Amino acid sequence: MATQALYNRWRGQVFADILGQDHITKTLQNQIRAGRVGHAYLFAGMRGTGKTSTARIMAKAVNCVGETDAPPCDHCHICRSIAEGRSLDLIEIDGASNRGIDEIRQLRDSVSFSPSEGRYKIYVIDEVHMLTNEAFNALLKTLEEPPPHVIFILCTTAPHRLPDTVLSRCQRFDFRRAPLPLLLKKLHMICDQEKIAIERDALEFIARRATGSFRDAESLLDQLSSYSDGLEEITLEQVRSILGSVSSALVTQLVLSMTAGDLPAGLRTINQAIDTGAEPRQFLKEIIDHLRALLLVKVGGRDDRHALSAQALAEIGQLAEAGSF
Ligand SMILES: [Zn+2]
Missing domain, CATH: 1.10.8.60 (Helicase, Ruva Protein; domain 3)
Known part of the structure; x- marks a missing residue:
């Protein structure tokens, strides 16, 4: 058996595993407890913040038959079949490779069939913003009047690319960048x-x-x-x-040359960085992070994105105090 990637091995299995998204998991759990589950959800947010994991946990929770006040139990046969990817009631569709009207029509036709073992059939459409306009229109009719046993969870990294007609039919949850x-x-x-x-x-x-x-x-x-x-x-x-990263000393050195307007020294530092195996795009990103932090310190703000180490921030503080730019 192939070794599973760490990300899959450590994927959240219950709501408590979804870190940093309490505003979402609490609301969903309250809805389940109150028996007021919606029929169309939109999970928006950058990659790797837990959208698909939460969708799968939701599929378990609404179908769970375990003895627990806070489903999913993650042990009953339904939770296990969803966790192991065997459940016929969780249908995951990649919007990027099934973006046409034919695929969505097919989906629409299958929606009317009852769930095979659980109470609900859950359709998760990943990267839903990739659907064509015709496909969105076909989906819209189903979103308007879904059968009572169906829940749609649309996931996207680009919610602004969804038509308003789709947005207005979904309960929207925004997944935050993890601190x-x-x-x-x-x-x-x-x-x-x-x-x-x-x-x-x-x-x-x-x-x-x-x-x-x-x-x-x-x-x-x-x-x-x-x-x-x-x-x-x-x-x-x-x-x-x-990872093709350069030492922060080189980045600081380059920023110093830039602020001093010393072109030859700057070019020497770039050469040195490339010679020591720096990946140019990553180097550029680190320079931008540095300059951004410098600018923030200069205007009295602080860098709350934690893009830089404590040492780099201390160096930036000194540079800003020197005030040579
Ligand atoms: Zn269960």
Whole structure:
């Protein structure tokens, strides 16, 4: 059997596993408890914030037959069949590769059939903004009057690309970017359980690099853990070199040259960065993060995105105080 990616192995199975989205999970749980489940939901938000996981948990929760006040129990035969991807009542459709009217018509025809074992059939359409206009129109009729045993969960990273007619028929939930402490908490938990030895700074670097996406953070950790032999601790330097990142000293050096208007020194630093294996796009991103933080310090704000390490922020503070730009 192929080894499962960390992200899939550690995918949330119950509402409590969905970190940083309490505003959504609480509302959904209240609706289930009160027996007032909607028939069309829109889950919007950037990749890796828990939209698909929450949709699957919702499918379990509305169909769960376990003895619990807070479904899903995750143990009954229905919860298990959904968790193992065997359930016929959870239909997941990738909107990017099934974007035409024929696919949506097919879906529309299947909607009227009763669920096979649970109370509800749940249709999850991922990347729903990729559907064509004709497909949206065909979907609209079903969204207007879905059979009582059907729940639609539309997921998207680009809600602004959905027609208003679709938006107005859905209960919308916006998934937030995961804050750094939560990303770190989950990474720590995974490292503990998977026995991955990694420096704290290195883990923090991964969490910052993931910019709010659990999936990105876990994929990076996956990549790094397969690089290490499991005996020695993964260091920050290794993480930087594997991910094509440059040391923050080089970024600071370049920013200094820029603020001083010293073109030759700046070009030398860029060469040095590329020579030491920097990935140009990542280098550029780090420079922009640096300049952004510098600008914020300069106007008296603070960088709450945690894009930079404490050391880099201290250097920026000094640079801003020097006030040479
Ligand atoms: Zn259950």
